Amino acid sequence: MNISTSNLTLGYGDVIVLKDINVAIPKNKITILVGSNGCGKSTLLKTMARLLKPMSGKVALGDMDIFQKPSKEIAKELAILTQSPDAPSDLTVFNLVKQGRYPYQSWFNQWSKEDENIVEYALEKTGLSDIRNKKLSELSGGQKQRVWIAMTLAQQTEIILLDEPTNHLDIKYKIEVLDLLKHLNQHENRTIAIVLHDINLACRYADHIIAIKNGKVYAEGNPKKIVTEKLINDVFDINAKIIECPLFKTPMCITYQNLTI
Amino acid sequence: MTLSPLAGYRLSLESLNERMNHLLNIGILKLTLKSNRSKLILLIGLLLLLIAFFFASLLLGYIKTDFTDLVNAYTNYTESIEQIVIKSSRMPRALIALFIGASLSVSGLLMQTLTKNPMASPGLLGINSGAAFFMVFAYSFMPNLTQNYLMVFSFGGAALAVLMVYTLAGGIRGTIQTFDLTLAGAAISAIFISFTQIILYKDQKTMEEVLFWLTGSVEGRSMDALFKMIPVMLIAWVICFLLAKRLNLFSLGEEIAKGLGLNTELLKLQIILLIVVLAGASVAVAGPIALVGLIIPHLTRFLVGPEFKWAIPYSIVLGAILLLSADVASRFIIYPKEIPVGAVTAILGTPFFITIARKAENK
Numbered sequence: 001m002n003i004s005t006s007n008l009t010l011g012y013g014d015v016i017v018l019k020d021i022n023v024a025i026p027k028n029k030i031t032i033l034v035g036s037n038g039c040g041k042s043t044l045l046k047t048m049a050r051l052l053k054p055m056s057g058k059v060a061l062g063d064m065d066i067f068q069k070p071s072k073e074i075a076k077e078l079a080i081l082t083q084s085p086d087a088p089s090d091l092t093v094f095n096l097v098k099q100g101r102y103p104y105q106s107w108f109n110q111w112s113k114e115d116e117n118i119v120e121y122a123l124e125k126t127g128l129s130d131i132r133n134k135k136l137s138e139l140s141g142g143q144k145q146r147v148w149i150a151m152t153l154a155q156q157t158e159i160i161l162l163d164e165p166t167n168h169l170d171i172k173y174k175i176e177v178l179d180l181l182k183h184l185n186q187h188e189n190r191t192i193a194i195v196l197h198d199i200n201l202a203c204r205y206a207d208h209i210i211a212i213k214n215g216k217v218y219a220e221g222n223p224k225k226i227v228t229e230k231l232i233n234d235v236f237d238i239n240a241k242i243i244e245c246p247l248f249k250t251p252m253c254i255t256y257q258n259l260t261i
Numbered sequence: 262m263t264l265s266p267l268a269g270y271r272l273s274l275e276s277l278n279e280r281m282n283h284l285l286n287i288g289i290l291k292l293t294l295k296s297n298r299s300k301l302i303l304l305i306g307l308l309l310l311l312i313a314f315f316f317a318s319l320l321l322g323y324i325k326t327d328f329t330d331l332v333n334a335y336t337n338y339t340e341s342i343e344q345i346v347i348k349s350s351r352m353p354r355a356l357i358a359l360f361i362g363a364s365l366s367v368s369g370l371l372m373q374t375l376t377k378n379p380m381a382s383p384g385l386l387g388i389n390s391g392a393a394f395f396m397v398f399a400y401s402f403m404p405n406l407t408q409n410y411l412m413v414f415s416f417g418g419a420a421l422a423v424l425m426v427y428t429l430a431g432g433i434r435g436t437i438q439t440f441d442l443t444l445a446g447a448a449i450s451a452i453f454i455s456f457t458q459i460i461l462y463k464d465q466k467t468m469e470e471v472l473f474w475l476t477g478s479v480e481g482r483s484m485d486a487l488f489k490m491i492p493v494m495l496i497a498w499v500i501c502f503l504l505a506k507r508l509n510l511f512s513l514g515e516e517i518a519k520g521l522g523l524n525t526e527l528l529k530l531q532i533i534l535l536i537v538v539l540a541g542a543s544v545a546v547a548g549p550i551a552l553v554g555l556i557i558p559h560l561t562r563f564l565v566g567p568e569f570k571w572a573i574p575y576s577i578v579l580g581a582i583l584l585l586s587a588d589v590a591s592r593f594i595i596y597p598k599e600i601p602v603g604a605v606t607a608i609l610g611t612p613f614f615i616t617i618a619r620k621a622e623n624k
Binding site: 046049050051070071072073074075076079080081082085086087088090091092095096099100102103105155 | 377506509510512513514516517519520521522523524562566567568
């Protein structure tokens with residue numbers, strides 16, 4: 001299942017944030033959206049997940065317009081994890097992860113053994129099996145984020161969209177979350193799209209980068225090909241030096257300074 | 262408006278609050294139930310307690326009655342004073358306390374879920390002030406209306422206030438922001454409260470007559486009115502229960518719920534309608550009874566956690582118990598006189614109120 005946009009124009013009220021966007025999220029790849037604050041990358045991600053309605057243009061999931069399809073059906077093909085979601089703090093890990101099965105349930109289809117197994121699988125994948133009965137308030141930031149990812153896994157979708165999943169996490173948990181996503185991509189062929197602030201992590205984990213600037217797609221493609229000093233300069237308004245990362249051989253942005261200096 | 266008379270209690274209640282926090286810390290009160298079985302057993306226990314309070318409400322009061330009077334009132338009616346009191350005063354009163362206590366706490370649970378605000382109660386949507394204004398208006402300008410019509414009027418007022426709040430918060434456009442809902446609720450409430458005060462100021466006679474209603478009271482209502490209301494409330498409870506799974510999802514936040522395929526705009530509308538029916542009918546019958554809708558949902562969460570399939574029945578039973586017991590207590594606090602039950606729940610509720618506020622502050 002592919003997800004793509006055609007002539008998508010997005011905004012709030014009268015303000016246009018993104019204009020005539022035509023992008024596709026490549027299948028079975030990790031795509032990372034980068035850009036400065038307020039450039040509209042989160043808005044784009046949410047619109048691709050039908051959470052926001054565009055001002056004009058279309059989002060296609062497979063060959064269907066995403067706004068024409070029943071929302072519950074979409075939830076079986078596409079999962080979205082929004083930025084710092086806020087669940088009741090006394091909810092247990094298991095009870096949150098199990099909500100991921102909602103799209104599969106109806107009056108006739110109540111909770112089944114299969115649902116149970118899938119939740120077990122999601123807990124195991126994210127290393128949460130042992131703390132399934134803990135309350136969210138008892139978890140660390142990294143664990144909490146894994147619980148939300150487990151919930152999207154329980155949804156059993158081919159596509160997973162995540163809006164800044166490493167926000168507020170320290171460096172160890174950042175890597176932990178991104179490694180988990182990489183694993184899901186490589187071993188289960190999930191198509192993953194992430195909005196990420198950290199350009200270096202984006203270069204390391206992305207197969208495909210979409211860089212957004214001034215309401216348009218500035219460049220897209222493999223980070224090794226497109227991430228240059230000029231791109232960093234234009235997209236983030238800073239001067240930077242790019243070297244090859246000694247560990248992963250991906251582009252790495254070192255020492256940067258404000259353009260105006 | 263309902264809280265201001267309570268400001269004086271605050272100091273002495275602070276020490277009570279401290280002791281409660283202490284109990285919470287040392288874990289005596291840390292008893293959130295985990296297994297479904299223990300939740301069911303406690304629910305049955307609470308149901309028995311509810312029945313006990315129901316009978317206490319029928320039998321206790323200024324006029325002494327016993328169990329035989331109760332049985333005779335329904336099997337061998339001789340029009341003795343005791344039987345008349347039970348049949349025409351205490352039975353309606355007990356039933357009203359039961360159904361309104363339950364409905365207020367369920368509507369409070371819905372309100373807190375809808376606004377994601379632990380301090381929210383149905384009054385935030387303008388229900389109480391809308392109902393109060395229409396009640397006072399009708400009393401003042403149409404003094405010959407019967408009790409039933411007055412009830413219809415104040416229910417209409419509650420519904421109108423919610424409709425105004427809903428419209429102001431963008432409901433017609435199809436996207437309500439819960440924050441706007443709270444703001445609009447405060448604005449509409451303020452308008453209705455000032456209208457009410459203008460009428461009461463001009464018309465002292467009405468003021469005396471509606472004061473009992475304005476404080477919240479379950480006394481002196483007719484059985485007839487109640488029988489029209491009970492089925493509506495029962496249906497609303499059942500619908501809440503059927504929505505339990507969707508409410509679970511909604512409590513994860515609107516975007517997450519939408520992403521999982523839930524139609525959140527429809528659910529918000531359903532929640533608002535249920536609040537209008539449950540809280541609107543309650544306030545029409547008994548006036549704005551303070552704090553039941555605020556406290557019980559918290560007590561419920563504390564006992565059984567946030568899952569709605571348990572939170573709803575627990576709210577029903579605990580809300581009924583609270584209002585029944587408060588009503589029994591209201592007969593003895595300044596015995597032989599009675600005080601409005603709304604004043605009792607306000608006194609009982611304040612320590613909880615402070616505890617919740619403190620907890621929210623600490624977060």
